[in-house]
Amino acid sequence: MPKLPNPVDFAVPVFILLIVIEMAWARRKAPQKYEPRDTLVSLAFGLGSTVAGLLFGGAIYGLMLWLWEHRLATVPWTWWAWVLCFVLDDLLYYLFHRSAHRVRWFWASHVNHHSSQHYNLSTALRQTWTGWLALSFLFKLPLAFAGFHPAMILFCGGVNLIYQFWIHTEAIKRFPRWFEAVMNTPSHHRVHHATNPRYLDSNYAGVFIVWDRMFGTFVPEVDEEPIRYGIVRQLGTFNLLYAVFHEWIGIAKDVWHAPWQHKLSYLWRPPGWTHDGSRDTSDTIRARWQARQMAEPAE
């Protein structure tokens, strides 16, 4: 089996070039789509996440190899195995991503990707530093245990990540119907990054939007309603370290102050959950919004 390079390494120059092109577009069309300080924070997130990858990637790869040595079956190194690996890895990405939004321990890491109030190509590089702590690698293990070689799994994961780069843009409106039906697109992923109540917790797809359609989490973009990006409680700062760790700090504080019987709930329940109902979750926000829609149908 040949030693595979990290595909993301080769993609980085293209990422940079596309960001420059999108910035030029923004200058002409809508300068407020970019905010220089926000861009710097997002890019620093990207750089820091590669460092985290170097620090923890080896151990995670080792764990995958160990599982592969105890595999259930041996998947050959052929073209159909690559296709299957890519599709199954994308399904596991969907599961990872959905849990990352619904379990606070996982959200504490994934929130990094969402905490920008802007949606442009630099937002795509806003990657977490603490995925290892949030146990994101768990979702890479089943395929190794099933018999896919870890090198193949990680290569597919890299290609998946590269695909997700270009969909972080407002410069592209929509693709032909068939493409929007199958693939994750800028339109679908804008919805995922939106805080509008109608859009919360939807479109978790990586490459194929079909998973959302299959599992009932798909929401189409509505043209009449301007999208608001970011998180329900916006950061309000460009402080990089605060942006990296704020939710972990929040968890620590909540667990510390909570009554004993509720402490664990602050780790695994959805973001925003509190034992006294003093904060909003995506569900309470949507419920309130729906109630208001009923009351004033004109709006």
Next chain:
Amino acid sequence: MEGVWIDLAKFGVSLVSILALAWLARWLDLGGDERIRSADQARFLANAAIEGFEPVDIALDKAGIGALLRDAQGRQMLLRRHGAAWVARLLDERTEARLDRGFLTIGTGEKTFGAVTLHLGEAAGVWAAGLRRLPTAGAKRA
């Protein structure tokens, strides 16, 4: 050992690249100068920040960089610029307010959020008084 040097070189090149991109964003004058121009806009932004927040009383900063809003339940919201976007907080007992004629400086008690000085003119005094009775943080909202 060689691998470490390659990693360090990659890190260095990436660091230079991201600084160059951020500089380019500034050089291209991206970002823009957002202002609140009307009470309606403040109302829209407030509702966008906290779903269901319907202000009944609004004080706009004279330059449009922020606003104070109160809803029918007596909740008070601070709305301010954040880069090319807007950010809001419901005010609680950690709020620190300082009145200097028409200028009201408000800190939310959240260090990274910072304090903001709003030019409210004659309304400043009334709002400063209103900020003395605020609910405790985390208390259940109606």
